[in-house]
Amino acid sequence: EAQVTQNPRYLITVTGKKLTVTCSQNMNHEYMSWYRQDPGLGLRQIYYSMNVEVTDKGDVPEGYKVSRKEKRNFPLILESPSPNQTSLYFCASSFGRSSYEQYFGPGTRLTVT
Amino acid sequence: DAKTTQPPSMDCAEGRAANLPCNHSTISGNEYVYWYRQIHSQGPQYIIHGLKNNETNEMASLIITEDRKSSTLILPHATLRDTAVYYCIPPSNTGKLIFGQGTTLQVKP
Numbered sequence: 001e002a003q004v005t006q007n008p009r010y011l012i013t014v015t016g017k018k019l020t021v022t023c024s025q026n027m028n029h030e031y032m033s034w035y036r037q038d039p040g041l042g043l044r045q046i047y048y049s050m051n052v053e054v055t056d057k058g059d060v061p062e063g064y065k066v067s068r069k070e071k072r073n074f075p076l077i078l079e080s081p082s083p084n085q086t087s088l089y090f091c092a093s094s095f096g097r098s099s100y101e102q103y104f105g106p107g108t109r110l111t112v113t
Numbered sequence: 114d115a116k117t118t119q120p121p122s123m124d125c126a127e128g129r130a131a132n133l134p135c136n137h138s139t140i141s142g143n144e145y146v147y148w149y150r151q152i153h154s155q156g157p158q159y160i161i162h163g164l165k166n167n168e169t170n171e172m173a174s175l176i177i178t179e180d181r182k183s184s185t186l187i188l189p190h191a192t193l194r195d196t197a198v199y200y201c202i203p204p205s206n207t208g209k210l211i212f213g214q215g216t217t218l219q220v221k222p
Binding site: 059096099 | 145147154155156157158159162206207208209210212213214215
């Protein structure tokens with residue numbers, strides 16, 4: 001089944017404790033991205049990647065890192081999480097940046113205390 | 114980036130057609146408009162896209178005005194499971210999906 005998976009689905013952590021949210025897709029997609037969703041602010045793009053080893057900042061990249069060493073994986077790294085990074089995070093993938101259909105993961109709900 | 118405008122909320126009776134409008138007067142002539150929906154904090158789901166002509170797939174129909182300044186997403190027979198936030202999304206050259214506030218569709222029994 002074609003899908004985007006994220007782990008963990010739920011995470012409660014403390015300020016400053018490094019964490020990684022994994023994202024994996026099984027569709028051989030070149031384009032992957034991360035969004036965060038906050039009440040009243042909607043979904044905003046954090047980072048995106050057009051292919052292996054090619055990443056770029058989205059609208060709200062501060063406090064986040066990403067890597068794209070393999071085509072299928074696009075982890076989101078929070079080196080020193082802060083409470084303002086408490087949010088619902090989504091990973092998405094598509095064949096290319098011009099693809100009309102992007103596939104989203106189920107989301108990761110992160111709480112930083 | 115181009116912008117879209119949607120009503121914040123709409124109601125629809127179960128079994129009836131839901132017509133969701135979108136204004137996208139800033140989209141240029143060769144740019145698509147995309148529609149996605151998000152069911153209660155799940156990952157957004159692609160519905161349909163269009164350029165000039167009306168489009169239909171198994172989920173919905175998309176009617177685009179001749180001047181391309183607006184479009185209407187039609188769910189022909191809405192069910193309770195269609196209750197969601199519907200987003201009309203303009204194009205971007207980075208692949209970024211620009212989610213506005215969308216239209217919250219409440220399908221009522």
